[in-house]
Amino acid sequence: METLELKEQTITAPATQSISGSKAVLEAFIAEGVDTIFGYPGGAIMPIYDALYDYHDQLKHVLVRHEQGGIHAGQGYARSSGKVGVVFATSGPGATNLVTGLADAMIDSTPLVCVTGQVFAHLLGTDAFQEVDVVNITTPVTKWNYQITDANEIPHILAKAFFIAKSGRPGPVLIDISKNAQLQTFEYKGYQKCEHIRSYRPKPIIRKSYIEKAAELINSAQKPFILFGQGIILGRAENEFKNFIEKTGIPAAWTLLGLSALPTDHPQNVGMLGMHGNYGPNVLTNECDVLIAIGMRFDDRVTGRLDKYAKQAKVIHLDIDPAEIDKNVKTTVPVWGDCKETLPLLTELVTAKKHTEWLNKFNEYKQKELDVVIHNELNPTTEQMTMGEVIKILNQNTNGDAIIVTDVGQHQMVASRYAKFNQSKSNITSGGAGTMGFALPAAIGAKFGAPSRTVVAIIGDGGVQMTIQELGTIMQTEINVKILILNNEFLGMVRQWQQLFHDKRYSFVDIQSPNYVMVANAYGIAAQKVTSRNQLADAITTMLQHEGSYLLEVMVGKENNVFPMVPQGCSVSEIRLS
Amino acid sequence: MKQEYTITVYTENQVGLLNRIAIIFSRRKINIESLNTSPSEAEGIHRFTIVINETEDVVRKLCRQIEKQVEVLKAYYNTNEEIIWQELALYKVPTDVITEKVKVERLLREFGARAVVIRKDYTIFETTGHREETEGLINALAPYDLIEFVRSARVAIIKASNGFHEKLKEFEAYEPAEELAENAFLNNQAEVFSM
């Protein structure tokens, strides 16, 4: 095993205030209100795990089956609870297993504090056992990271870590703690939360003049259009947002991560933006006269071809991150700041209106999309089931109250298009990174973050096999998550692209599955497989009513495609219905 | 249009920050022509001077990404007209060749060079100036068995700057002044609204 050399640490004489670095880490967690840690132990983090042994009644630790599962669970927890997700991993391979999750959390602005163990400080740079330069590996995928080699640093560095992770535009923070610092006892002077770092301005100051200018543009607009993203959810500004759109009467469309910030059936909710979004919002982006983007970052999956994106429109961009202004789309009026503060200021200055005619235009496009795409997807006449009809029946059972966690692929797009949501923080998916394998562990985390809510993970037959080991975590924690596998016996989304853009040359997308029912049962999880439509409704009810976790595999059409679609390199107005 | 820009970054002095800043460029496949780190006029504040060849649009976005880093206080970018800048170069040449073939005196005068060391076997000259100036002396010495040459990164001072002391006080304050909280590039309203 790892070296047990202890000689280099400074051992201070035992006094009432002397505690170990490891204990200081856990004291910091308690002061920050942490209740759950997702983690996996190993040599370099053993002192912290040893200290955790005495804290088990204050801190819940969820033993995952792989560190990637741990960090995705931390993300799910953060997204369903609005709190910071906390993750433990050991040095070397433990830490490198976090990298995918860090990248995912970075691009989706998820607040995390990850603590990794590191080899003894005197071994740094010697290629010691399980030594990896984790700070440098993770620099591009963390909002901030830091290596601690002296226990005295632990309280204030952890205070900084939590402050940075959750303030401003949230993001993942990684703290690497060498083993000697974990073992070292030091004079503990208590924990003080961090509220200010001189070089860090989480929120830009709000400028009244920009708000006034934005209000002027909105008041004179004939065809204004709102695009909203996760900024509303992260800023806890759902009510402020609703007040704003209801006063202005402007139609509003969401990005993948903005989903659930506004109830799905709100009359001004005109649907989803982007590659597999709704017809109206995409086409009318290129017809509106004022585009109001709130807490979103104009991702290329939303904009399609940039030089043909909303060129006719004046753009108002509300964002907390100054670097997002003008990054992809040139802004006419930048409204910097936290939208929880800027939206009410803007609402005050805008005149109350109803854009009935303009809203009707969205409805006309919606009708067309209903006729050509949606109707068939939800009420298929084919023998094979569609993903859409599964989601429809799920909606009938959940009434929009469940947390839906999706993986990546066709099922993700179909679920986002058709799932109903009544409340915020209910849609959890890997948006910016598109990480297959995200959903199963994220669903576990989401349930820990919101124990009173129903959590349904919707996963493809490809993605579920990427992190299927987390069924072990479900077994051991006896957590209640519903796992809905939509099995099309293909890596569906890649197959769709091969069909449409590569002459149907199906190159390595034909993927086999194990017997999921047996796999689930082996983990002590109830399960069922459904192959025909007449079993579907009962199966979904059974799944939702089952006490405890349940896995339901639904066989769906092998070669169904997701439409509408904005092909890569095309403008949003070139969206295809078939 | 691409041109030379000098980026001046005021930062906390922390391990790893050089990497954090450098990867903002390398991630976008942008070559750093020159990079210098040094203390600044304000105690405890470090100053990076980075030279790149890019369009203004790209440089502006890069500066925002740099300012987004937790330990960065401020990033400015300037064209060569807006700064006073210098680079330092050292040249090692065999003393006998110099004394025989070129007059040391001529070099010293013509290129504003200074002899830093004169030994029997070699002499080291130093010049300070713009790229063309330091390069002029290389060309002059090239035929005379130039043994070694090295040039430093650029250091630059922004003509219009009043230094960082006052700004730093405002950063330390909990509620910053407007100018600091906002990005300098957007302070000019006329530019923002002319589209």
Ligand SMILES: Cc1ncc(C[n+]2csc(CCOP(=O)(O)OP(=O)(O)O)c2C)c(N)n1
């Ligand atoms: C880790 C990872 N590897 C590869 C991909 C590329 N990819 C995107 S969608 C997809 C197919 C997903 O197949 P499946 O999980 O069966 O879902 P479906 O599209 O069939 O609903 C693949 C391979 C990815 N997004 N993430």
